Amino acid sequence: MLQCVDIAGTSTRRIPLSVLDQSLVSAGHVPAQAIRDSVTLARACEGFGYHRYWVSEHHGNAAMAGSAPEVLLGALAMATRTMRIGSAGVILPHYAPLKVAEQFRVLEALAPGRIDLGLGRGPGADRQTAYALRPDALDNPVSMSAMDSFPANVEDTLALVRGEPLGDDHVFAGVFAQPRGPTAPQPWILGSGKYSARLAGHLGLPFCQAHFFGSDSEASQAIGAYRAGFRASPTLTEPLVGMCLIAMAAPTSAEAERLFLSYVPWRLSRDAGRMVPLQQPEHAIAAVVGLDQDTIQRLRKTAVFGTPDEVFARIAGLKTGYEIDEMVILAPAYELSVRMASYGLIAGINQTQATDDRPARASEFWL
Template structure:
């Protein structure tokens, strides 16, 4: 087993789903996300990704490309991207146009994470795909088309070979395929893209998925020359283990609602979570949910992050921290950054 010193070079980034906290508005949640992006940039985090979910009142947005534009304009160094665009809903050409524009505005700072999940309930999917025929099995071909548009390298004979996704620029966003299954890892390896596993979903098989990707990666001449993978985890850090556990009660209740079909319209406060009338079955479910969470002091969270990096054989981890108090949320990221000795800028 590697020593902590030999593992501590792992890069850390942010995954923000921009929860609307109980007692605050969606507009306030977006302001908090902007401040968090600015603060975590100063702390030395590598990336700031935002997700795509539809018709979920607990989340403040559903258009990652719009929020990426705002956050990139509010920062200057951190990479900003989608985690991710649910590509089967859309035209690969339009996604390429959007992200080439973002890359032109912020060269070398834009990430394009892609997913094939619906990102919402069936009603939202029907609305997004109204009057369209969508075959999710064509997702790999969509990814290849997107790569071709972004690099102005559509294959000869392609029906859109001469089509330009403007603006024409010399650089392209990084492409990452996202997933929580072995199938996504297989597609990423076959197409030669980078790969990110959503470990915080709680889906088993992540280590096997990243192992398969790393071992079966096929080089794509337009993209990375070697495999590059990362995972996204849920982590909550505080000065004491007791305080970290207290702050985590908000996400305990939030994810319990998702698991039981009683989805909450906001990220509940700690007080609401404490006063909730849990059943024995609820408490057992929370205990199971907590098994895939990183909760504790800076030293405890650091050790868990390093161990996960080794177990999954990844060089980068995105951290998702649904904490109701915005100051405590920023502090959680500060403590983790300090534990890893990350470079802080003014």
């Protein structure tokens, strides 16, 4: 098992690190550039040694350009060689399980053994846009009736993507997903709350908790529910937990504070339901002037900004406190170069902390 020494001098394992890329749009740039930037960033993160690179799905969103992760992942499969790539996640209520399974079986054929299929409830869009994605649905795709079918649709998707029969009494008995092959994508359930956590545990799947959506107490409740309800499966014999958080590192504390202040207006807009592109740092920081300190301090708890040592200490604390197997990092910054530099700094401090190069246990990295 890999060991490292943290900045406080106590022994701990090296932290398995992965990336969440939401293809964030920057003001003054066309959204299409964000998609091209995702390919560039993925190449860089593979070089930094990140384990997974996940891309998100959003629709009708001025702040996030990634509307078709299954298409973007095809480009990433060709742009990378060793890093796992996947969705975080496919919004399953918008689609038929067979179509999702076929898309990810194609991806698995392009990059065997490197594809993750992250599934979420969504909706990843406003109600009108969600309905436009599936106008033939019996009810609004974001209604409770559609959400109630999520567990069954997850099970169908898993069976189809693995090449398993749906069952003789299933309405689609005999249906299978092409292209068949010897390997299958690795499934994850994604979410911030207890509903998705319990489903992941019930199905014996790995669960990634979206820490950046809520509070520490919500994270604790979700992860606790996952562990309490976990049942061993052909996928996993023991729980596997990821946590996704916003984190950015800079060479100095002053630069880290600048990154944080430029993040504040974007986060406030997002929390208010107004999805806007990332603003140039000088414009974003100017908007923070006069903001009350209580709000500033509250937002400091939603993300990790600091020097590499400070960021590493916070990530290590979360990993230990919640018994997390893998940390997934989202880096919202206006400039692609700044995002890239931050991922490099975080990966670098993680690597320099390592003092033991023995291989990690298989379940740590879930190879």
